Structures are given as C-alpha cells and as structure tokens.
Amino acid sequence: MHHIRSARRRGSSAMRPTTRLKAGAQMKESAEKNLQAKNLPLDVAIECLTLRDSRRDIDVVKDPVEEELHKEVEAIDATKKALQQKISQAFEKLCLLQEVRQQLNSDHRDKMETLDIDRGCLSLNLKSPNISLKINPTRVPDNSSSLQQWDDFSQFNKNRAEAEMKEATELREAIALTIAETNNELEAQRVAxxxxxxxxxxxxxxxxxxxxxxxxxxxxxxxxxxEDIRHLEEDLHRKLLNLKLCHTRLESRTYRPNVELCRDQAQYGLTDEVHQLEETIAALKQKLAQAQ
Incomplete structure (x- = not known):
C-alpha cells in the first residue's frame, strides 16, 4: 500500500496533462485566430495590387508602393505558413497529451482499485465472517509483474507525462513567440x-x-x-449546439428500461424542439449562403 500511495502521489503530480491540454488548446486557438486574421490584410494587399494593375499608359510604373505591397503579400504568406506549421505541431502535441492523459487515468484507476482490494485485505482478521480456504491461493497469475516492473511502469508514465508537458510548454512559448514576431513583422511592413x-x-x-x-x-x-457573416455563423453554431443537446437527450432516453420507455411530455417537447431547431438552422444556412 505504501508503494501504491507513492505511485499515486507521483501520478497526481503528473495529472497536469489536463491543464496542459487546456493551455495548449487555448494557444492553438489563439494561433488559429491569428491565422484567420491574416486573411483580410492579405485580401487588401492583393486587392491593392490588382487595382494598380488597372493603371494606364505612363502610370503603369513599378513604383515603391508596388514593391512594398509585394513585400506585404510575401510577408503575410510567410506568416500564414509559420502559423499553420505551429498549429499542426500544436495539434500533434494535443493528441500526444490526450494519449498521456488517458494512460495516466487508466493507471490511476487501476491503482485505486488495487488500493481498495488491499484495504479490504488489511481489514480482515480472524473473526471476519468471510474468510475461508481457497484453492491454490499461492499461485502466481500469468500476467503478474514484479515490484520493479510495476515501479518502472509507474515511473515511465510519470516521466513520459513530464516530458510531454515540458515539450508542450516549450511549444506554447514558441507559438506565442511566433505570433508576436509575425505580428511585429507585419506591422512594420504595414507601416512601410x-x-x-x-x-x-x-x-x-x-x-x-x-x-x-x-x-x-x-x-x-x-x-x-x-461581421454579418460572423453573427450568422455564431447564431448557427449556437443552434447546432442546441440541436446536439436535444439529439443527445432523446437518444439517452431511448435506453430507459421496460415500461419507463414511454412517450411522455418531455419526449414530445424534445421532438418539437428538434423540429423547430432544424427549421431555424435551415433558414440560417440559407441566409449565410446568400451573405457569402
């Protein structure tokens, strides 16, 4: 039990992948927003170059304005590539952190179950009513491990979690630095x-x-x-979430046992709500398509 408690303490200190997952997801979202924000400046720069192509006769010159606009387009493209690379790295790291968290959670559950078993054994005494002779109780199960293997496994999980969290922290810092540097570069180019x-x-x-x-x-x-499109998309997203909620509730209620599986007021209410949401979503999609 002492070994298990020690392993649990090590595991608890390594349960921070959940925190790292949230922080990593937030940083990934920040990078995605920054990437999305580069589309409008790029469209504007390209639009400016396109407009200047309509110049006629002597006005068609390769002036400093055209040179700076080309630099801006190149800078934005480079920025988008850098941000996209970081977003891809963040996605991969989030997948690894998710895998680590699942492994830690599984290991933690196993140890909790083992603690419950050992506590039950410790509570037994000569007067316990449920003690009895067993068939071959000294056998060694085929899938049993040594204490060293058990400790190595626990330590491996902890070390892996800490390594992934360290890399995740470094990646978040790298993403933040990339965002700051690219924003500064684009701002300088914008000024130029x-x-x-x-x-x-x-x-x-x-x-x-x-x-x-x-x-x-x-x-x-x-x-x-x-802005209009953004509001429509936000409204559509909220309605889709409500629809998912209704679907989930309806699906969950299909598992009610026996006579409990009745078409009650809640069932009719949820069904009506689904129909209303589907009509609203269809209307919003039509408006969004028209706006786009």
Whole structure:
C-alpha cells in the first residue's frame, strides 16, 4: 500500500496533462485566430495590387508602393505558413497529451482499485465472517509483474507525462513567440507600405483621391459583410449546439428500461424542439449562403 500511495502521489503530480491540454488548446486557438486574421490584410494587399494593375499608359510604373505591397503579400504568406506549421505541431502535441492523459487515468484507476482490494485485505482478521480456504491461493497469475516492473511502469508514465508537458510548454512559448514576431513583422511592413502610399499619394493626390474614396468604402463594406457573416455563423453554431443537446437527450432516453420507455411530455417537447431547431438552422444556412 505504501508503494501504491507513492505511485499515486507521483501520478497526481503528473495529472497536469489536463491543464496542459487546456493551455495548449487555448494557444492553438489563439494561433488559429491569428491565422484567420491574416486573411483580410492579405485580401487588401492583393486587392491593392490588382487595382494598380488597372493603371494606364505612363502610370503603369513599378513604383515603391508596388514593391512594398509585394513585400506585404510575401510577408503575410510567410506568416500564414509559420502559423499553420505551429498549429499542426500544436495539434500533434494535443493528441500526444490526450494519449498521456488517458494512460495516466487508466493507471490511476487501476491503482485505486488495487488500493481498495488491499484495504479490504488489511481489514480482515480472524473473526471476519468471510474468510475461508481457497484453492491454490499461492499461485502466481500469468500476467503478474514484479515490484520493479510495476515501479518502472509507474515511473515511465510519470516521466513520459513530464516530458510531454515540458515539450508542450516549450511549444506554447514558441507559438506565442511566433505570433508576436509575425505580428511585429507585419506591422512594420504595414507601416512601410502605408508610408510608400502616402508619399505616392502626395505626388499624385488628384489622381488617387477618387480611388482612395472607393477603396475606403469597399473595405467598409467587406468589414460589415464579414461581421454579418460572423453573427450568422455564431447564431448557427449556437443552434447546432442546441440541436446536439436535444439529439443527445432523446437518444439517452431511448435506453430507459421496460415500461419507463414511454412517450411522455418531455419526449414530445424534445421532438418539437428538434423540429423547430432544424427549421431555424435551415433558414440560417440559407441566409449565410446568400451573405457569402
């Protein structure tokens, strides 16, 4: 029992993969949001380059503005690749942490069961009513292990968990650093691009005044449309969660035993709610398709 308690203490200190999983998932989500946030700047930069391709005659020049825009597109592409790589690494690490957590949970359950058995044995005495002679009680089960093997297994689980958690921490730090560095690089490039634009605009203010106004309105419309789409997607996501909840409740209630499996008010209410949610989801999907 002393060995098992010691192993449990080691296991408890290694049960932090759950915390690491949450932290890793949050960092992965942050990287995904940062990756998603790069789409609009990329679209804007590409749109600017596309707009400038419509210049005519002598105005078709490879000026500093065009050079900086190309740099911005390249910088955003490089940033997206770096973030995507980190997201893939985070996904793989989350899978490993999940595997470690499952192994630790399994080992922990086995040890809890063993503790219960040994506590029961310790509570037995000569007056216990349930003691009796057994057939070949000194036999060694085929799948039994030595104390050293048992300790090695427990230590291996602990060491593996700590190693994975250490790597997960390092990966989170690397992701945070990548996010910060790429944001700084893109911000510097954005400033450089805007400076080139301002300089060029001063040279051709009259020519670009109308174009600047159109670009501003286009960006505003894009932002508003994306906001509308985001609200629709959020609403659709909430409705899907409600539908999953209703489905799960209905499915769970099919396992009621015998006469308890009756079509009660809750059953009808859940069924009506499913139909209403399905109609709402269909309408939201149609609106979302139209908006997109």
């Amino acid at each position: 691009t805007e400076f080139a634009f301002r300089k060029r605009l001063r040279e051709m203010e009259k020519v670009y005044s109308e174009l600047k106004w159109q670009e501003k309105n286009t960006l505003q419309e894009i932002a508003e449309l994306q």
